[in-house]
Amino acid sequence: MTILSAAKSTFGYSVPTLVAGGGACGLVAALAAHDAGQEVVVIERDPLPRGSTSMSLGALCAAGSADQARHGVEDNADIFLADVMAKTKGTADPVVARAVGAMSGPMIDWLRERHDVLIALDTNWPPAFGHSRMRMHVTPGRSGADLIDQLLAACDRAEIPIVTNARLTGLFADDRTVAGIRTERPDGSVEDIGCDRLILATCGFGGNHAMIERFIPAMAEARYFGWEGNQGDGIRLGAELGGALADMDAYQGLGLLADPAGIDLNPRFLIEGGIQVNRDGLRFSNELDDVSGQGARVIAQPGSRSWVIYDQRIHANCFDLPQYVQLCEVGGVIHAESLAELADRAGINPVGLAVTLASIPIGETDSWGRSFTGLALAPPFYAARVAGAIFHTQGGLTIDAAARVVDAHGQPFPNLFAGGGAARGISGRGASGYLPGAGLASAMTLGHIAGKFTQSLTEKEVG
Ligand SMILES: Cc1cc2nc3c(=O)[nH]c(=O)nc-3n(C[C@H](O)[C@H](O)[C@H](O)COP(=O)(O)OP(=O)(O)OC[C@H]3O[C@@H](n4cnc5c(N)ncnc54)[C@H](O)[C@@H]3O)c2cc1C
Incomplete structure (x- = not known):
């Protein structure tokens, strides 16, 4: 990663808006830059843009969408901000959280109406894990792969050029102003491209073990289950230029990575009434209070594994999830008529499991603070073995409400923007501030804000 002097640059060509990274944010x-009348080019290091977006469950939280209104869900930026600040114990940047809250709903409406990206409210996702409103939105395929395919198709329809196999490795800049970028091809050749402004959408640093060791040492030995190409390139370049970094220990973890299949189990299994036990058959947490921090809790269990236990009703309710269907197909789900048989086949202590199920306080709240409002689990039973993992880093370049990168004094760089995993997210510090859907919400909303920024728009109009 290098900062090069703009005075020494000779660009093959120049574009008004250059986007580095072809995930959801980029x-x-x-699309937003295109709609604002700007000529825009995306560069992407891989042969095909996929990123962590393609691995995700494709569910994003958003406030104030037209679809929420259609379903009678009252939601807005104030409620969203209050949820974020409560979940992060006040550590999230309120300016960015408010911007995401205010613009996420309109962003979804714009994608639907203007670009035929079919994102709708998922009425199967009740408010949970810190969301006080029903606000998870999904595409019809209910997966990140479907989401990225829809975004790629929209870019194709808008005739936005995406230059693949081009990795951002350097910035040309003088006096805090970016003049262009250096890209490197897989054969080692370099190409320099000029730009009037640059949007860093190269995601976080989950694939960079040295950075994880430095910033999130507690998860250095945990499995990384995100896009390997996300090496923190944009974050490092922005920081070299003088951009401030924040919340670098923040990450999205999950204690629901099916093992050994490597398919993420949707938190809906827990929301619907499933529980998580260790190999002794014992629960070890309120499964619903910290979707992200549950990853570290699972890692702390004997053998670093856990089992999600649920029943036929939950199995049927969640069978609309493509990842779950896939997990069933690859044999990652155990099905048994009795609890004893389930314990035997899963390798869980049968006595511990029986005691655990018998002591679930249906209609009441347990000692961890989980309320069991639904039905008791009933035979036949199901179990899926899961591991804890780190999915995505949430710290990055500090930005303002217009997604411009700012320095340590809060001064924005005039033409450098960041969003998604490259920017500080809305999760505050550590793992526990992550709200479901916040990764894609930040990526897409900040991408929208950065994309539509032009000098003629004031910050208020943008965010
Ligand atoms: C298993 C899993 C499940 C998840 N589920 C959810 C979910 O349901 N809801 C949610 O909100 N979030 C979820 N997340 C998090 C979510 O995927 C991310 O927050 C989001 O995808 C980030 O978007 P992005 O555009 O910043 O990054 P990405 O989608 O990773 O895109 C970054 C792109 O930049 C490219 N790139 C990287 N470096 C360079 C470079 N130097 N030059 C050029 N290109 C580069 C990469 O190849 C990639 O294509 C999940 C993550 C994982 C891993």
């Missing part, structure tokens, strides 16, 4: 930024 593609939404490109």
